[in-house]
Amino acid sequence: MGIQFDKVNYLYARGTSQEKAALIDIDLNIDLNDFIAIIGHTGSGKSTLIQHMNAILQPTSGVVKILDKTIIGGRKNRDINIVRKRVGLVFQFPEYQLFEETVEKDIMFGPLNFGVTKEESAIKAREALKWVGLDQDLLQRSPLNLSGGQMRRVAIAGILAMEPDVLVLDEPIAGLDPQGQKEMMEMFYNLHVNQQKTIILVTHDMNYVAQYANRIIVLNEGRIGFDGNTWDLFANYELIKKYHLDLPDITKLIIDIENKLGIELDHKINTVENLAQALVQALGGANHVR
Amino acid sequence: MKPIIEITDLYFSYDNKNLAINNLNLIIYEKEWVAILGHNGSGKSTLAKLLIGLLEPLRGTIKVNDKILSQETVYDIRRETGIVFQNPDNQFVGSTVADDIAFGMENQQISREEMKKRIDKYIKKVRMEAYLQHEPHLLSGGQKQRVAIAGALAMDTKVLVFDEATSMLDPQGREDINTLIQELKNDGDKTIISITHDIKEAMLADRVVVMKEGTVVATGKPTEILKDETLMKDCGLDVPLTVKLSQELKKYNIINDIYVNQEDLVKSLWEYSLIK
Ligand SMILES: Nc1ncnc2c1ncn2[C@@H]1O[C@H](COP(=O)(O)OP(=O)(O)O)[C@@H](O)[C@H]1O
Ligand SMILES: Nc1ncnc2c1ncn2[C@@H]1O[C@H](COP(=O)(O)OP(=O)(O)O)[C@@H](O)[C@H]1O
Ligand SMILES: [Mg+2]
Ligand SMILES: [Mg+2]
Numbered sequence: 001m002g003i004q005f006d007k008v009n010y011l012y013a014r015g016t017s018q019e020k021a022a023l024i025d026i027d028l029n030i031d032l033n034d035f036i037a038i039i040g041h042t043g044s045g046k047s048t049l050i051q052h053m054n055a056i057l058q059p060t061s062g063v064v065k066i067l068d069k070t071i072i073g074g075r076k077n078r079d080i081n082i083v084r085k086r087v088g089l090v091f092q093f094p095e096y097q098l099f100e101e102t103v104e105k106d107i108m109f110g111p112l113n114f115g116v117t118k119e120e121s122a123i124k125a126r127e128a129l130k131w132v133g134l135d136q137d138l139l140q141r142s143p144l145n146l147s148g149g150q151m152r153r154v155a156i157a158g159i160l161a162m163e164p165d166v167l168v169l170d171e172p173i174a175g176l177d178p179q180g181q182k183e184m185m186e187m188f189y190n191l192h193v194n195q196q197k198t199i200i201l202v203t204h205d206m207n208y209v210a211q212y213a214n215r216i217i218v219l220n221e222g223r224i225g226f227d228g229n230t231w232d233l234f235a236n237y238e239l240i241k242k243y244h245l246d247l248p249d250i251t252k253l254i255i256d257i258e259n260k261l262g263i264e265l266d267h268k269i270n271t272v273e274n275l276a277q278a279l280v281q282a283l284g285g286a287n288h289v290r
Numbered sequence: 291m292k293p294i295i296e297i298t299d300l301y302f303s304y305d306n307k308n309l310a311i312n313n314l315n316l317i318i319y320e321k322e323w324v325a326i327l328g329h330n331g332s333g334k335s336t337l338a339k340l341l342i343g344l345l346e347p348l349r350g351t352i353k354v355n356d357k358i359l360s361q362e363t364v365y366d367i368r369r370e371t372g373i374v375f376q377n378p379d380n381q382f383v384g385s386t387v388a389d390d391i392a393f394g395m396e397n398q399q400i401s402r403e404e405m406k407k408r409i410d411k412y413i414k415k416v417r418m419e420a421y422l423q424h425e426p427h428l429l430s431g432g433q434k435q436r437v438a439i440a441g442a443l444a445m446d447t448k449v450l451v452f453d454e455a456t457s458m459l460d461p462q463g464r465e466d467i468n469t470l471i472q473e474l475k476n477d478g479d480k481t482i483i484s485i486t487h488d489i490k491e492a493m494l495a496d497r498v499v500v501m502k503e504g505t506v507v508a509t510g511k512p513t514e515i516l517k518d519e520t521l522m523k524d525c526g527l528d529v530p531l532t533v534k535l536s537q538e539l540k541k542y543n544i545i546n547d548i549y550v551n552q553e554d555l556v557k558s559l560w561e562y563s564l565i566k
Contacts, residue, residue: 013428018425018428175454177329177526177527178487204460244462253556261559261563275538279559
């Protein structure tokens with residue numbers, strides 16, 4: 001059980017001059033417990049795709065199965081609310097959607113909405129705040145007086161408080177400074193490892209994709225261009241070129257070194273420490289005399 | 291070199307309590323490309339808004355092209371300073387993409403033919419020509435940002451400020467915009483201030499300015515500033531991969547210097563491989 005797409009199509013502005021096929025014949029099978037990166041050009045359909053994963057958008061045609069709920073395109077589907085609780089979707093710039101007077105109320109909003117008691121929602125709010133690495137004394141502050149990075153964490157805590165099995169995030173680190181990006185990615189990884197959350201995230205940062213994702217889905221003009229193992233994609237230069245994708249910085253550096261020095265290195269090397277060691281070996285050992 | 295922007299003893303507060311800009315001094319020269327780095331909340335966007343007179347300083351002066359920014363000069367100065375904001379959602383006014391790009395020019399008494407020419411030119415530069423008649427609010431975030439950039443370029447101002455304008459773009463989009471900025475620079479008559487977290491973008495600049503807590507804490511050549519690990523970490527930033535690899539390789543005595551530039555690092559490795 002996970003999330004399955006079966007021949008899913010999605011049209012925006014159907015029947016108007018601006019009609020746009022944002023998803024075309026999407027077949028996709030997502031297992032629980034993966035860490036998945038969704039990448040692709042601006043306008044390739046990433047946001048549209050992930051909004052189908054908790055039925056915020058419903059297919060124009062085709063079928064989406066979300067856990068045990070089936071969403072059939074072109075029909076009125078009932079009782080989809082439960083899906084939204086189990087698959088938590090964090091929109092792009094979620095901090096713009098904070099609206100309550102206190103951080104606590106904002107985080108409690110989701111659970112309360114799904115019928116959890118006030119007392120229990122308050123407990124969940126505290127837990128969720130811990131998961132996103134924020135201090136408990138923020139609870140009574142207004143969310144609007146926090147820094148951008150803190151606000152985003154509060155917004156994510158609001159989704160986590162519903163205790164979803166799957167966390168879907170649309171460009172969650174865009175606009176954060178490098179330190180903030182690093183902390184946020186580590187936070188998702190911890191949720192993945194310690195809370196067994198399935199993580200599905202849209203990002204343009206190939207360095208983090210290489211570091212954390214075990215599977216990549218590439219979207220291209222509304223279709224799936226690649227779906228598979230992270231390093232299988234990064235080793236496939238034809239696809240990288242075809243879809244104008246970026247390689248991780250370290251992979252680009254490795255290729256650069258190979259070309260200039262005429263040596264061969266392992267393209268899957270993922271840390272500077274390992275790259276330095278590989279270079280020492282390839283160049284015939286460390287130099288102790290210089 | 292002639293200064294085009296001179297900022298002296300600048301202070302600003304949103305709430306009369308915390309200083310978002312705290313005694314900032316900075317001179318930017320004509321035709322210079324300056325990258326401003328700093329962690330979230332260090333005051334970069336506030337500075338950008340002060341520069342175009344959207345906010346008024348608590349104290350201090352901003353001179354643009356020898357004119358002191360004030361209520362009287364603000365409209366003149368805005369005609370010389372284009373800006374692309376961080377969040378594209380707040381910068382649209384037109385009902386189509388084409389109208390939107392035209393809007394900025396309408397305040398500048400530009401002929402219709404010239405307007406049309408510029409719209410065509412810049413919409414192509416940002417690869418959005420297929421969307422000219424679309425409604426801006428229906429575009430995706432990255433598409434909106436491209437349109438906003440085309441709009442700012444079409445105004446053909448002396449100074450251009452990009453406030454994290456590429457942070458929402460995909461890698462191809464970033465490269466397009468960086469190439470575009472490079473072209474503008476080569477054309478040679480614009481001063482470019484780009485606020486960014488993207489090291490690659492900062493590397494292309496003539497000069498890097500690092501901000502922290504509302505003030506300038508360092509300024510210098512990209513190759514000098516970006517290898518200062520203490521400074522970078524202290525400001526919520528990170529050193530480039532090339533610097534990290536240099537540090538590792540130094541431990542093995544394979545190279546002697548810390549390189550910011552990838553070409554220089556690879557060249558040094560190549561030289562080592564020859565003597566080995
Ligand atoms: N509300 C909308 N109305 C019409 N077209 C839209 C709307 N939202 C998105 N689109 C179009 O659908 C395509 C896919 O958009 P989106 O899923 O946002 O892409 P991505 O997230 O990959 O940038 C784009 O061409 C975009 O212009
Ligand atoms: N509209 C506002 N009202 C109150 N405080 C603000 C506002 N905008 C920014 N600030 C505060 O001013 C400081 C500088 O913010 P900003 O200039 O946006 O930083 P940066 O662009 O470097 O991330 C931060 O502490 C921020 O919280
Ligand atoms: Mg999107
Ligand atoms: Mg800012």
